Amino acid sequence: MAGRQPATPQDDAALIARLRDKDENAQNAMADLYDRYSGIVYGVALRVLGDTTAAEDVLQEVFLQLWRKPEIFDAERGRLAPWLAVIARNRAIDVVRKRPHEEDVDEIPIASGVDLEEISARRLAVEKVRGVLANLPPEQRTALEMAFFAGMTHTEIARKTGEPLGTVKTRIRSALLAVRKALS
Amino acid sequence: MKDHAQFAEDLALYAMGSLDDQASHELQTHLGTCAECRRELEALRGDLALLALSATGPQPPQRSRQRLKEAISEEQRQMSGSEGAPALRRLRPRWLTLAPAAVAVLLAVTSLGLLLEVQRLKDSNTKLFVELRKTKQDAAYAKEILVMLTDPGAQRMTLVAAKTAPPAHINVIYQKDKGHILLLASNLAPIPDNKVYQLWLLPAGSAAPMPCGTFRIDGQGNSMMPDTMKAEGVEAKGFAVTVEPVGGSNTPTMPIVYAPAG
Numbered sequence: 001m002a003g004r005q006p007a008t009p010q011d012d013a014a015l016i017a018r019l020r021d022k023d024e025n026a027q028n029a030m031a032d033l034y035d036r037y038s039g040i041v042y043g044v045a046l047r048v049l050g051d052t053t054a055a056e057d058v059l060q061e062v063f064l065q066l067w068r069k070p071e072i073f074d075a076e077r078g079r080l081a082p083w084l085a086v087i088a089r090n091r092a093i094d095v096v097r098k099r100p101h102e103e104d105v106d107e108i109p110i111a112s113g114v115d116l117e118e119i120s121a122r123r124l125a126v127e128k129v130r131g132v133l134a135n136l137p138p139e140q141r142t143a144l145e146m147a148f149f150a151g152m153t154h155t156e157i158a159r160k161t162g163e164p165l166g167t168v169k170t171r172i173r174s175a176l177l178a179v180r181k182a183l184s
Numbered sequence: 185m186k187d188h189a190q191f192a193e194d195l196a197l198y199a200m201g202s203l204d205d206q207a208s209h210e211l212q213t214h215l216g217t218c219a220e221c222r223r224e225l226e227a228l229r230g231d232l233a234l235l236a237l238s239a240t241g242p243q244p245p246q247r248s249r250q251r252l253k254e255a256i257s258e259e260q261r262q263m264s265g266s267e268g269a270p271a272l273r274r275l276r277p278r279w280l281t282l283a284p285a286a287v288a289v290l291l292a293v294t295s296l297g298l299l300l301e302v303q304r305l306k307d308s309n310t311k312l313f314v315e316l317r318k319t320k321q322d323a324a325y326a327k328e329i330l331v332m333l334t335d336p337g338a339q340r341m342t343l344v345a346a347k348t349a350p351p352a353h354i355n356v357i358y359q360k361d362k363g364h365i366l367l368l369a370s371n372l373a374p375i376p377d378n379k380v381y382q383l384w385l386l387p388a389g390s391a392a393p394m395p396c397g398t399f400r401i402d403g404q405g406n407s408m409m410p411d412t413m414k415a416e417g418v419e420a421k422g423f424a425v426t427v428e429p430v431g432g433s434n435t436p437t438m439p440i441v442y443a444p445a446g
Contacts (some may be wrong), residue, residue: 027256040240047239056248063252082233089236129238147202148235154197173196176231
């Protein structure tokens with residue numbers, strides 16, 4: 001067991017469990033989790049916000065919430081990497097849209113057919129997703145990015161692109177299904 | 185009312201928080217009863233997580249790590265801040281030890297009060313939220329019912345026991361002092377085109393039946409006829425319906441096809 005570097009669900013769950021004691025051991029566990037996942041949280045926040053200072057604030061907020069309420073994360077329901085990625089995106093969108101932040105960390109059940117705990121698997125998945133995005137019809141990719149990374153509602157996207165609401169919905173859905181298909 | 189397929193179409197937008205409030209609310213209600221949509225929502229969140237992960241690459245500056253460490257240490261320090269050094273306390277005069285304790289007790293009492301108030305407000309807030317959600321649901325439901333009732337294109341059907349002809353039924357509402365009559369008929373038997381149904385007021389006592397209006401029925405045997413008697417204040421013991429020539433009659437043509445119940 002010694003020296004196993006890639007994170008596994010057990011490792012994450014064990015680290016999360018250690019956070020609950022709020023002692024020095026917990027602080028070390030937090031440092032480990034930060035080293036593993038800060039790049040994900042920061043990268044997503046930076047992609048949404050386009051501003052390093054604002055992205056650092058989101059990074060700080062997401063990890064402080066994990067420290068304060070580690071019990072919210074349920075290792076049975078979702079893996080930490082995708083969960084943190086979604087939380088970081090949602091928090092960053094809150095900043096973009098100037099919405100008040102929820103006090104609690106969201107309870108978001110996530111199901112993915114891809115094991116994202118292993119660093120190598122995660123890298124591979126990221127490369128595949130980037131490949132899918134690059135090959136999407138431009139109008140699909142634009143609609144998806146407007147909704148996901150810019151936090152625009154489908155009504156706003158329809159207004160901005162001049163497309164019917166139904167078309168916007170279909171494009172976003174098709175783009176996401178293409179992502180799923182490429183990784184299934 | 186949206187169907188399952190329409191809700192399923194909105195799931196991706198819902199997962200991204202890109203639906204407007206009304207559509208989100210409707211979808212949330214649907215999710216409460218649709219396991220298939222809940223599973224698809226989780227899968228879509230998995231897809232979105234992959235999409236989010238595609239943005240990873242840039243690493244945060246080293247100062248962010250230090251900043252988080254300091255924030256956590258500060259929280260820890262605040263949590264354990266009340267635990268002072270016993271040796272120091274022993275050196276203090278008794279009153280100096282008691283004064284902070286008294287202040288602490290006061291603060292604790294005040295804090296407890298505030299905490300209880302906050303909890304009460306939270307509970308109240310939650311209750312209001314639940315009530316608001318229910319009110320919204322009720323209002324939406326009532327609105328849909330109203331739309332259905334006033335929709336001229338909506339189909340109206342009456343179901344009865346199989347193989348049983350629906351019973352003919354006439355309701356007459358009579359305002360004696362004004363002589364106003366409202367007739368509502370259902371499932372009456374069809375009659376020839378050159379005939380009409382006619383309503384008769386049967387006066388109290390032995391006076392002859394008094395003619396009221398004539399009416400035709402639609403394809404389902406239904407009719408509605410408002411009418412006004414020539415004379416006001418006539419006491420009625422009942423009403424009857426006969427089949428008459430178009431234009432109506434002054435005296436009823438037998439037989440009486442619909443008579444007072446009982």
